[in-house]
Amino acid sequence: AQSVTQPDIHITVSEGASLELRCNYSYGATPYLFWYVQSPGQGLQLLLKYFSGDTLVQGIKGFEAEFKRSQSSFNLRKPSVHWSDAAEYFCAVGRSGGYQKVTFGTGTKLQVIP
Amino acid sequence: DVKVTQSSRYLVKRTGEKVFLECVQDMDHENMFWYRQDPGLGLRLIYFSYDVKMKEKGDIPEGYSVSREKKERFSLILESASTNQTSMYLCASITSGNADTQYFGPGTRLTVL
Numbered sequence: 001a002q003s004v005t006q007p008d009i010h011i012t013v014s015e016g017a018s019l020e021l022r023c024n025y026s027y028g029a030t031p032y033l034f035w036y037v038q039s040p041g042q043g044l045q046l047l048l049k050y051f052s053g054d055t056l057v058q059g060i061k062g063f064e065a066e067f068k069r070s071q072s073s074f075n076l077r078k079p080s081v082h083w084s085d086a087a088e089y090f091c092a093v094g095r096s097g098g099y100q101k102v103t104f105g106t107g108t109k110l111q112v113i114p
Numbered sequence: 115d116v117k118v119t120q121s122s123r124y125l126v127k128r129t130g131e132k133v134f135l136e137c138v139q140d141m142d143h144e145n146m147f148w149y150r151q152d153p154g155l156g157l158r159l160i161y162f163s164y165d166v167k168m169k170e171k172g173d174i175p176e177g178y179s180v181s182r183e184k185k186e187r188f189s190l191i192l193e194s195a196s197t198n199q200t201s202m203y204l205c206a207s208i209t210s211g212n213a214d215t216q217y218f219g220p221g222t223r224l225t226v227l
Contacts, residue, residue, distance in 0.1 A: 009154075041123075041220070041221075042220055042221070043118070043204055043206075043218030043219050043220045043221050044157075044204065044206075044218040045218070046215050046216065049215075090156060090157070098145070098164075099145065099147065099206075099208055099216050100145075100147065100159060100162040100170065100172065102159075102216075104156040104157040104158075105156050106154055106155060106156040107156055
């Protein structure tokens with residue numbers, strides 16, 4: 001079975017600063033990896049996903065993530081954070097066989113200060 | 115624009131009541147999911163349906179059942195609500211291919227008193 005860890009429960013950054021949210025996974029083979037964002041009172045929205053190929057993945061809203069097999073990581077980055085990025089971010093790991101086999105992390109809450 | 119809708123945003127019920135949470139998707143997706151979301155625990159899969167009348171248990175099915183009589187509608191049923199079922203419930207859907215995107219509804223925040 002796979003697992004995923006988001007070590008940071010809460011992160012605060014200044015508007016305009018760069019952002020990196022950490023995600024580590026545990027899975028024996030090449031995993032499927034996802035980042036979702038949840039704005040207050042909303043459902044989850046997919047930011048980006050990695051299934052195979054180029055390990056640097058571009059997503060929506062200016063986010064990117066890099067799959068590093070040697071570190072079992074899939075960290076989310078954004079070069080310049082906007083106040084509207086304040087939300088909760090979830091990393092998830094899955095494998096072939098369908099989305100019912102996806103495991104979600106516990107989330108990182110991002111606060112953006114002026 | 116794709117859409118997954120849930121019947122209620124907020125719901126308050128009493129212990130022992132039977133509770134129905136409804137989810138409807140307009141994308142003709144085969145697969146639908148019910149999750150519960152709790153602080154510090156992330157999302158956990160309750161049930162999954164891959165076709166009409168077909169279902170599979172997820173990680174935490176105890177105390178829940180589901181119904182899928184039509185392709186677009188997936189219902190979560192709490193036969194006898196308990197206080198430990200107070201949570202945010204999220205519905206999602208996706209087509210069959212792994213490369214597609216899973217779409218989530220806005221969630222129902224259920225409080226059981």
